[in-house]
Amino acid sequence: MGSDYREQAYSYLIKLSEQKGYVLFDDIMSSADRWSLSIEDVDWLSNTIMMRGIIVYDTAPSNIQDSDEYDDYAQTDYNETFKRVIEIDPSLKDFIYKIKNIKPPQMREMAQLKYQLKEGNAFARQRVIEMHLRIAVRVALQRVKEYDCDMADTLQDACVGLIYAADKYDPDSNGSFSSYASLWILQNISRTQVSQRALIYYPFHKKESYFSIYPLLKSLGYDYNELLTSEEVLKLVQKRLNCGVEQAKDAIYQCIPLESIDTAYKTFIKSNYYSKTNNYKNRCFCIEDFSDRVIEKCVEDEFQEIIKMLKPREQFVIKERFGFEDGDEKTLETVGKMLGITRERVRQIESRALKRLSAICKERNFEIY
Numbered sequence: 001m002g003s004d005y006r007e008q009a010y011s012y013l014i015k016l017s018e019q020k021g022y023v024l025f026d027d028i029m030s031s032a033d034r035w036s037l038s039i040e041d042v043d044w045l046s047n048t049i050m051m052r053g054i055i056v057y058d059t060a061p062s063n064i065q066d067s068d069e070y071d072d073y074a075q076t077d078y079n080e081t082f083k084r085v086i087e088i089d090p091s092l093k094d095f096i097y098k099i100k101n102i103k104p105p106q107m108r109e110m111a112q113l114k115y116q117l118k119e120g121n122a123f124a125r126q127r128v129i130e131m132h133l134r135i136a137v138r139v140a141l142q143r144v145k146e147y148d149c150d151m152a153d154t155l156q157d158a159c160v161g162l163i164y165a166a167d168k169y170d171p172d173s174n175g176s177f178s179s180y181a182s183l184w185i186l187q188n189i190s191r192t193q194v195s196q197r198a199l200i201y202y203p204f205h206k207k208e209s210y211f212s213i214y215p216l217l218k219s220l221g222y223d224y225n226e227l228l229t230s231e232e233v234l235k236l237v238q239k240r241l242n243c244g245v246e247q248a249k250d251a252i253y254q255c256i257p258l259e260s261i262d263t264a265y266k267t268f269i270k271s272n273y274y275s276k277t278n279n280y281k282n283r284c285f286c287i288e289d290f291s292d293r294v295i296e297k298c299v300e301d302e303f304q305e306i307i308k309m310l311k312p313r314e315q316f317v318i319k320e321r322f323g324f325e326d327g328d329e330k331t332l333e334t335v336g337k338m339l340g341i342t343r344e345r346v347r348q349i350e351s352r353a354l355k356r357l358s359a360i361c362k363e364r365n366f367e368i369y
Contacts, residue, residue: 005035009045013054021116021123022055055112055124078134085141089151091344099133114171129166132181136162139185146215149193153351161188195254209251213237217255224256306360313339314353321350 009031017023028049032042050056082096109131116124136158143158144151165177165184174180195210216236217227227233237248307315307324320338323329332343332350339346 006037006041006045009035009037009041010048013045013049014052017049017054021121021127022057023049024057024060028056053112053115053119055116055121078138081134081138081141085137085151085155088141088144092152092155095155096137099137102130102133104134105131110177114169114177117166117169118171125166128177129162132162132178133159135178135181136185139182140189143186143189143193146218147193147211148196148218150351152348154189154193157189157192158185161185164188196257197254206250206254209241209243209247210254213240213251214255216240217252227252227256306357309360310353310356314349314356317346317349318353318357321346 012031012034013023013027016027028042028046031037032045037045078100082100085096086093110128113124113128117128137155140151140155140158143149143154161184162181165181168184169177169180171177190207190211191204193207195207196214217233222230222233233252234245234248237243237251238245241248241251243251307318310318316339317335319325320330320335321332330338332346336343336346
């Protein structure tokens with residue numbers, strides 16, 4: 001009869017772990033009281049639960065409060081990292097605050113979680129992702145410092161990379177999760193990160209050259225004019241990439257911000273070149289190198305067709321922000337008031353729309369790089 005009771009207690013704890021993703025030691029003791037188990041049966045129950053790989057906590061996991069005492073086994077002080085991210089992009093303050101309030105990894109916690117993660121335990125997945133979000137923040141900040149890219153977009157890509165890592169992690173072959181996750185975070189950032197010419201699509205093999213030389217040229221302190229005209233820079237890039245002149249120039253151009261599409265289009269609209277003849281290619285003003293090609297593509301009828309492929313709200317934001325209707329560019333705040341949303345939300349819609357336009361141009365073989 002005693003063995004039947006302990007099996008019932010065991011089945012109950014299994015179901016409880018499936019519901020919560022873990023059990024507490026108090027749950028084990030409550031089960032022992034409920035089924036009047038002996039000390040030997042309680043010992044058997046505890047060992048069996050642990051051997052099955054079920055996560056067992058002393059207390060229920062929760063976000064930390066200012067007065068809480070806890071052990072931080074991350075072994076890294078992230079306060080300066082969090083502070084710097086908020087300085088770069090104040091709109092991320094609430095997100096960073098939530099990450100700060102997530103309890104960091106505890107002693108032997110990952111050892112308990114990793115096999116449950118592999119088995120698809122929803123709680124283990126959420127906990128692993130949340131307690132490693134600070135790594136995503138740190139890697140994203142390092143990337144922003146190195147490549148001067150957008151903080152919010154980079155952090156978003158870092159978090160997506162962390163999720164990929166959690167879903168693909170194999171504790172028996174991938175080593176420590178933090179190292180494995182860092183690689184996935186970097187890989188996803190690199191895949192989606194744009195060069196200094198964000199409005200131009202570059203395939204990844206071209207961006208690899210940019211990733212290689214941008215930190216170097218930045219550290220040497222060259223301004224944009226020097227990058228374009230310096231023979232020393234050209235030779236330096238050729239040596240670094242082990243390539244010819246044209247490939248080196250192509251890589252250098254990626255390091256130079258392109259004149260924004262809104263400024264260029266506004267100039268075009270206000271000029272006397274705009275006419276009903278739509279003879280854009282003959283009348284379009286010249287912006288050095290790639291810029292003239294981009295503007296040609298933007299003002300041609302083809303672009304008007306492409307922009308219709310965006311969602312209505314994305315179309316509105318792009319047209320108002322870039323002045324496609326009247327040449328009058330509007331600020332994020334102005335467009336936000338027109339739509340009844342925040343300026344940060346407008347920025348997100350604009351960013352998503354531009355990425356979608358780049359993808360559409362790629363599908364249509366618009367060779368603008």
